[in-house]
Structures are given as structure tokens and as C-alpha cells.
Amino acid sequence: MEQIPNDYAEQLHNQSVNPYSLYTARGKLVINALTDDFFEKIASILNLTIVKLTNHEAIKIERIEIETLTQKELAKIFYAESPVNQFEIIFNSPTSFKQNGEYVLFPTVGLIFQSVMRKYEALMDGESSIDEEMLHEIETHAKITSYNLRSKYFRVHGQPIPAFVGEIKITIFGANTLISYLRMLLTFGTFSGIGIKSSMGMGAILINERQKDE
Template structure:
């Protein structure tokens, strides 16, 4: 059983026949999750504004393989979502596509907890200068009833901080101006983005994909918080509908030299 609150598993998928899956299959695979987990827990999550997990599908170019990543943000989610997904049968059906999917490999990418992440980033000796956000699946932010399709630093950190403060069983960052202070202490270095809508239930959500680099200023406390939350993005995802396959994010960091 998987019991660490911050856990990421990765399933390598193979499809029978000529069918191909795109990133939007995340919404179909979300249905697989809902079918397998305890119905009472699924109903409970539907009443909550923020989900205690994220998941997305991406194509690993290096290994030429289709990968499905699922991450938990709490011990309960690790036990009730990741454990049954880890124990999926070797093959399962995607009913909407009428296709059989084979699990070719299962990997535990990361297992950690909030105390460890907090001590590593807030209490450790390393500080970071650049944060490279790689948005692997379409990412967007719901703001004022509409979707924002540019990776504004304030919206990124607002999304991450909301998840962190809700699910962390360690340090919380509850200063009312925390996001504003973070944004004041960083600036955009480079970006390479393209519009990439996400198909969901016969609608297309306007969104972006690509890379986005933030450069941190000299305030050491803000640098550490910014790096910690950037690391957390790999579990929580960024922006809207991360439980349905959007906002899948990986992050690279460069140390201050």
C-alpha cells in the first residue's frame, strides 16, 4: 500500500490496434479512476473545490512510450486512489474509445512527505536562481469566469499555494500577501509557449503548453518558498482541471551561483 502523502506513480501504456491517445485521454482515464475507487470517497471529493490528486497523460519522447502519471497530495489520496491504480489489472478497457489498454510497466516516481519537502527547501542550504516550468499538458487558469491562457506567475503561485495550504500537514504559508510577495521577488526569464486547447466533453478549453522560466531575485526566503512550491507543482499540477489531465507539469531548477 502507498502511504506517503506526496507520491507519484507512472504507468506505461500500450494500446491494442491502431488507436492513439492524446493528452485529452486524461479525462477518459479519470473515469477509470472513478470506477475503481471507493464510491463514498469519490462522492466526497466531488463536494470539494480542490482535488487531493492530479493525473495526466504524456508521450515520453526519449523512451517512445505513452505514460500516465498519477500523484497524491494526502495520505488518504495515496491509500484510496494511488493504491488501487497501482494494482490495476494488466489490461483494462477504455469504453469510450472501445479499446483495450495494456500496462507495460509500473513505476513509483516519487514518495515523500510535506515535512521532508519543507525541510529540504526551507531549511536546507541550497537556494535556486532559475525555475524551469515544463507544461506537458494543456494548462489554463479559471479567473473571473473565463480561462486565462498565459502563465502569469501570480496565477501559478496562487494555484500552488491554495493546494499546499489545504493539504499540507506540515508548514503552511498563510500570509495574506504571500503570492504578491513571491511575485515581487521573481521575473520572467524566457518562455516558449503555444496555444493548445484541451478537449473535454465536446468542448475545447483554451490553454497553453510549453516551457516558462522564472528567475528569482536575491531575497533568500522568497527564493526558498518559490522553489518549494515549484517542486510541489509536479504533484499538484498547475491551474484548472488537474484531476482531468490538464496542467501536468515537470520542473527543473538551477542553483544560485
């Protein structure tokens, strides 16, 4: 935030869905810029060799890597016939949802895809609402078929937020079109994060795909 203009930082604080996510893992800081505008605003970070944080010793940057995912590539995933119908979701940083004003520390198909759909619609189409009929279709034809989760707290401004880490497997029993759509959403989710506070280090996911006959 110190590297971008103050007025843009203030604008980010007022958005319901931020155009970025970030998390730390194994000595890496991963910053996902979800719009060209945000990437341009943080371009100066790519030239940093030292990061100085308040109340923390300076951190030396050893290497910077850039990976891209375009809207065209997402569209190819949607229109291609998917060879898989099972997805392992690895929650790479503490993840949580908020529903009816309360934290939810166990994932459901509805919460996962509602979160990714909302982020996708807000950032790609500028819409804050989601297709409730489509969400119902997803909840009807996708199931969590196995899980290995454990609870873990994530501190924000000193306050612990109940969350979870681990992995789940989702199996989709619907048509190929639905499978391709969910595959696209999950791919987007590896950049956007899922659940709450993905711009502060929560909700990072990785995806493993499984063949239909496995």
C-alpha cells in the first residue's frame, strides 16, 4: 500500500471486492493482480530489492516471478470439453466465510462457488449480484466427497478470525458444460482467493484435477 498513490489506496478500501489477493507461503509473498489497472499501480514493486516493514527487520527480495492468466485463457477453459469431474481444493492459507453475520469455518459447495462467482462478476463484469439459479444448479450437481481439514485462527489487527486449512475433493455429477464452468471458476479462484479477507492473506487455494474415470 505504501508503493501506490494514496488516493488509489483509499479507493481500494471503499470497494466491496478488491482487485487483488495476496498470501504468504514458504518464504514467498504471492500478490495476485486481478485487473490491469491494479497491476499498473503496483508495477514499482517489481523494482524493489529491499522491503522495509514497520516493527520488522528489512526483508531482502531474492527473486521475482510473474505468471499471467488472461480472460481469453479463462474462456478457453469454459468452452473446452473438460476431461475431469473431480477437483481437489487445497486451502493454502486460512480460509473462512461469513454468513448471516457469523463466521463459517467449514466449507460447503454453495459458499465456495458463491464466493468465486461474486468475485468474478464484480471484477469481470462490474456486477455485484450473482445468478442464484446457477448457484442452485451447482449445489444440486456438485458434492464434497472427501475432506481433510483442521481449524486454524488468522489474526487481523490482533483479532483472531476462526478459519480452516487442509483439502477437500469436489465431484461434479452434472453436464460437461457445468463441469467446464466450474473448472473455469476454480481456476479464477486460484488468483482471486475465496471467502473473506483474501486481500489480507486469507483464502488462498490450489487446485488439482482428477480424471473422470478415477
